[in-house]
Amino acid sequence: MAPRSAGKNAESSDKVGVICRALRRAIIEQALEPGAKLPEDSLGERFGVSRTIARHALGQLAAEGLVELRRNRIAVVATPSWQEARDAFDIRIELERLVVRQLAGKLTKAQIATLNAHVDAEDGARDGTDAVSIRLATEFHILLAHMTNSPILVRYVSEVAYRCCLTLSLYSRPHSSECAINEHRGIIAALVKGDEAKVMSLMHSHLDSVANRALVAPAPQRGRDLLDILAPYADEGESDRVVKMPKVVRVR
Amino acid sequence: MAPRSAGKNAESSDKVGVICRALRRAIIEQALEPGAKLPEDSLGERFGVSRTIARHALGQLAAEGLVELRRNRIAVVATPSWQEARDAFDIRIELERLVVRQLAGKLTKAQIATLNAHVDAEDGARDGTDAVSIRLATEFHILLAHMTNSPILVRYVSEVAYRCCLTLSLYSRPHSSECAINEHRGIIAALVKGDEAKVMSLMHSHLDSVANRALVAPAPQRGRDLLDILAPYADEGESDRVVKMPKVVRVR
């Protein structure tokens, strides 16, 4: 029960959990694009449960930020703004630096083997679909988080990583994840060597480069809701938006 | 609409949100101690809604880690282990360093005033109950997070701060929060001055000292569930628990 011990968060082994996991996976593999509608009864029917359960699952996913829930409206896969994507990556960098700091030089042989096996799998899937590569790359990071044996850290890293996946599918063009794989190998090596500072900086630059490759521009706004596109123009009241304005870019 | 704008996370204006907020507050003010039972129908009755809604609210709080949900069992207020408490603080430190890093030198006059007013309120409540002091101190940090204008950061800081509150109520003795207030003032001053490094280190040591004051020992286990107390002894299988063992302390 080593890695899998933590996640008893109101979602394991019950039907809600099944739906959550399925949707999460569908979302990060881009089978469900941002903006995709998720009506309760379709979901319920598809998974053979009642709306009540589907609804509950949507609630959980909304709490994780993967789904947007507006009152009396059909739930949709979340469409993070460019700024939110950037924020997510910033948070992710800090969290994952913490992960590798805790892990540096403390991995067991078994854990190292697990990590290597995973990266090999990433390598093997390199000629598969992009979606699978992204999922595997994400799971590498979550795997690392699991090894800290800190349920809270696992939860946050997972959430924010999934969120980043989501933004990747929004703002990124078909990117070659090959280099990412090598970076993963580098991180493992540094972890084994136990060089805390080195591995933290490696993780930092790894994530930063992923973010920069993905979030180069405020994005082509590959047209989802026309309403969304116009949203920035509405921007009611908003009195004290002063913080982090340096790199703000007007959408279109 | 400065601070209160962000949190539309599937919980505002609907009954679920009302219950969530009420319970959250009750929990962090220790009106509900860790381990307290939260039966769905009592909750529903108390808030004038059906079990369905109460259930949904519990689900949200469980996702935040404030409530523990075990299948077919009455929900209870979460009882984080000492290790989880330590982990929560570690994460919190990183997140809040990020907050002040983003905020340093970027606060508006209005925001500074808001912060000062809040600290004054903390000061004013110093002779009130401990619970209120803790809540106000926590809200100071959440207020800061709001000012980053990053909903994701707000969510995570809030969650982890609430969690820390929870652990405070478990493992801490009546602590004087007076010094904390001064530390808050110091942080504001450094933020205004715009000294990024300084304010990050201030925040770090502030949180670290709060954590150390609270989590000096694995805690007197002020007896909730005797089962919980015995849990560490059971510790089934647990093959590869290698990480972060340095500072582990046996319970009792």
Add this chain to the structure above:
DNA sequence: GGCCGCCAAACTGCATGCAATTCAGGCGCT
């Protein structure tokens, strides 16, 4: 007395039903 099993009450898991709201498209009006 202590221990085990049984039973009713309590509680959760889930589906269904009804009211309220939103959404889509057709109709009439200009």
Add this chain to the structure above:
DNA sequence: AGCGCCTGAATTGCATGCAGTTTGGCGGCC
């Protein structure tokens, strides 16, 4: 044709009902 209104279908918000599980305590048995 363009625009707005209006109506029915789709969909959510929520309560209630029933079945299955846990709980706690009582009585019998050792």
